[in-house]
Amino acid sequence: MAVIGSSEKATTFIKPGKRGYNQYAPAYVRDISGGIQLAYNSSSLATVLDVTGSGYLAFSAFQAAVGSTSATAKVTIDGVLVLNDSAGNIALNIMLQAGSLWYTGDGAAFSRERVIFNTSLLVQVSCDSNSLYTYDYYLN
Numbered sequence: 810m811a812v813i814g815s816s817e818k819a820t821t822f823i824k825p826g827k828r829g830y831n832q833y834a835p836a837y838v839r840d841i842s843g844g845i846q847l848a849y850n851s852s853s854l855a856t857v858l859d860v861t862g863s864g865y866l867a868f869s870a871f872q873a874a875v876g877s878t879s880a881t882a883k884v885t886i887d888g889v890l891v892l893n894d895s896a897g898n899i900a901l902n903i904m905l906q907a908g909s910l911w912y913t914g915d916g917a918a919f920s921r922e923r924v925i926f927n928t929s930l931l932v933q934v935s936c937d938s939n940s941l942y943t944y945d946y947y948l949n
Contacts, residue, residue, distance in 0.1 A: 823892035829910035844945035858932035864948035866924040869906035885931040
């Protein structure tokens with residue numbers, strides 16, 4: 810088994826436009842993922858996750874509590890911007906930076922991912938309406 814930071818390279822690119830779906834309240838994203846959820850209310854770019862050390866981001870999602878028209882999510886790994894994503898309405902179609910989530914009244918599908926960082930992880934978001942950022946990461 811490889812040790813993160815010794816032989817695994819840090820993620821250098823995250824594909825923009827990755828979306829999930831949540832038919833219900835944003836709290837369901839937290840409940841299904843088991844992650845930590847932060848409330849956010851500003852159209853200015855704000856740091857929601859700033860980690861020093863090595864590990865991996867397992868789940869990262871940004872969702873508006875109500876309709877929105879403008880949202881941005883940026884991820885910087887080891888000092889390199891690896892994702893600069895923007896979207897319109899993220900109330901139902903949540904922005905995903907790591908992992909996947911699809912939740913309707915018929916059931917849910919959820920997965921984690923290994924977005925590796927060796928020295929630092931920075932996630933910044935902005936949205937023109939009340940929103941929530943949900944994350945889960947692991948350190949070595």
